[in-house]
Amino acid sequence: MIWQALTLQLGYNATLVAIGATMLGIAAGVTGSFLFLRKRALVSDAVSHATLPGIGLAFIVMVALGGEGRFLPGLMLGAAVSSGLGLLVIGWMIRRTRLTEDAAIGAVLSVFFGAGIVILTVIQSMQAGRQAGLESVLLGSTAGMLRADALVIAAGGALVLLLVMLLRRPMLAVGFDPDFAAVTGTNVARIDLAMMGLVMAVTVLGITTVGLVLIVALLIIPAVTARLWTDNALRMVGLAGLAGGLAAFVGAAVSATAPALPTGPIIVLASFVLFVLSIALAPARGGVALLLRQMRFRRRVHRRQGLLALAAGQPIHEPFTLTLLAREGMARADGVPTEAGRIAAAKALLDEARWAALRGDPAQGLTASRYDGLTPIETVLTPDQIAELDRHLPRPQAVI
């Protein structure tokens, strides 16, 4: 069953829903990357929660006008208006009061949501509201999704993607360095506005599928996942789209197999699985790779410090340094250097002296800035340059 779902064999409707969700996932991952780069990931949480009163009011208005309350484009419009208002309020709070962004986000998120709940209870008491099932906007559901709705979501996702493609350069510039972007003529406020507009669009599109409580996950988790794999911003955006699309597709397909499974949570968990796999596996910034690199780095630091201490004839107090040197045959367990240790120590000391000379030379500022206490000077200078340097050394090296 799940296999059939994943290979789109559950019929036309389920396929359409899966395609719509995938488009949404790609759009959310891509848009969320820019939000993440701008360090405003959680603003999207306020945006999504702030849609609720708008959805409720749109329903009431449409019913009052004699229409179908669940007409999706109408609900989306209401959602967009109220989340836009929420964004304006957040901006006003940060500019005009002493409150910081986190407080403004939390206040708008919870108060708008509270007002939305009030409006939902009003709807439940309405004649048309009894079967409205508007609660499904909280956690999303693809069960019983109309064909037209799936098409709206897919088309909307494609439109968001197109806009992101058009705006990618200024959005990257602003995310990377807003001050520099402003100086070079980018209208930062307008780009920020456009970015939040795209976030709003993704949120509004995602309400029926993922639900407003969890849509923020689709904006954040794929972006964070992609960040683990690359330092290149554009590549990250692409990977985030891939991760978001994959998670949304899996989520929609799996939930199509069992109507009791809410779509939103499954999509979120699918993208979290991708995140955990990336933490474990990503070679560039993954947690495991990071841990190994840090352990290796610590060993290098201790080895170098131990050798310098040996060269200076000082006792080594740190047990870790001693163990390390003993294991590599540089010193005996009691800290007395072996022959190999003596040679390595002399080399380290010479290296250190050369670096000190290099760093004192005003003409060598750039090369000297590569000093980190660990890099052998042979890796940054040619033998000729080293020979030249040695002529200025304070004293010929006769340490041992």
Place this chain on the structure above:
Amino acid sequence: MGAEFVALSLTPLLIGVLAAVTCALPGNFLLLRRQALIGDAISHVVLPGIVVAFLLTGRVAALPMMLGAAGAALVSVVLIEAVRRTARIEAGAAMGVIFTTLFAAGVLLLEQSDTSGVHLDVEHALYGNLESLIWLDATGWASLLDPVALSGLPPELPRMAVALLIVALSIAVMWRPLAIATFDEGFAATLGLPVRAIGLALVMLAALAAVAAFDAVGSIIVIAMFICPPAAARMMTDRLLAQAAWSVGFAILSAVLGYVLAGYGPLWLGFANSVSAAGMIATVSGLILGVTMMIGPCRRRAGGATVH
């Protein structure tokens, strides 16, 4: 009026007030530490904690659920920190990853397990059901002195009262270290104060408040109570103790006004049904914040003096 009020309105009103105050107290420090959204994260992970506790014990009992939710809060804080460090990303994004995932897991567990016999569902988790916490045994004000009637009090009331007591006492005891560590963490550490433990203790208090209030008002409204009364209080004063006092006042005002408006507002407007009390309490707290942001004497940052 009296009898009906005591039976139907007194206990939800009291629970609402206690919940609001319990959340507002730690909220003051979350606000000043720029951790307002930790409240957001905690209130979301209360759900998986409660569901796991329910699945393990098979019943809806207060203590296991409290422990489950506190455990979930602890796990989420640890995970947020771990994600922040291993993925080297800002705290906000790390929070976004963790609390949405845990909440999603909670929803899925809840949907997959058989909770038909118990009072546990997602909508309830999100916005609570304050109105249902009525005192059926009460026949009037005299019932307050009647042991038989008192034993029929909704258990949420004493539970919320105990939670408030614990939170208030803990904050009173920790006041000084909390204030120092909030203002200047580096200096606090050089005094030998366990700054990490203090930060964690605050989070655990917030978690306790969130769990206890969860029953009554649900997880999203809890966030409003964490943030809005302290934020409004910050607009009124430049002293920490006064801020805490104002926040308690605003919390009580939000709860009372919100409950009354939800219960009687629609009737005054000619509607037959009342609206969600928890939602209305959050709305009122937002309105109070709005007013203080317009006219509060301390609403602005102390003028550019900080920059030289």
Place this chain on the structure above:
Amino acid sequence: MAHPLSTPRSLLQTEGTVAATPAPPPALQVGGLTVAYGEKPVVFSVDMSVAQGTMTAIVGPNGAGKSTLLKAVLGLVKPLSGEVRLFGLPLSRARDRVAYVPQRASVDWDFPARVIDVVLMGLHRELGLLRRVRPAHLDRARACLARVGMEDFATRQIGQLSGGQQQRVFLARALAQSADLYLLDEPFAGVDAATEKAIIAVLKDLRAEGRTIVAVHHDLSTIRAYFEHMFLINMRAIAAGPVAEVFTAANLQRAYGGRLGEAQVAGMQAGDATP
């Protein structure tokens, strides 16, 4: 000329002789300290020793690890390796003898507190969790404020202070700790001339009382006037000792490399020699 490493190393090696003689242990002693952020060492294998009752400037270019060294001494950042001793004791047993004045910009001054509240934080070890603030405590806090010329600002909201006034409040808070070792991170950064004068006067008073001062300092033109010892650092310890001996063009060149023109150094020394 001695190898750059030999100066600090030899300081550390006096440890053996210190134990034998009744001389007091150094106020601050650092051995083989390495601190890294991520995989970039900021302080590498640094040794340092500060005798009691002296006044030392930690000097070096931007990003040379000055503040990090101070923070590692105070246990605020975790070193990769190395040892720190204060008055011959590990930090945990010497905390009440040390006062720290962080960089002014490290805190959010938009915090709901008055000046006196901040100074009272310096008395936390006496006040503890629940002891009441008594008039005697308030008197002491006010006396500390008076010492930095801020007695009239006791009830002022801290956000309303100027940069210099904030720095004075931080110093008053440290004074309230009545410590033996004062560690200051850039105490003169971004303060007005009057504040700078007031702060150095207080520091010299403390020094005269036999207390030890260690300050991260970035203004080369005032080192001779303000400090008697200096510690030159740029990730590695470059040189340490009396200002008169260490403050040479050659040493500065080694610490600052290309970042300090030779003419600049020469001009500074010439300008400094006159007063």
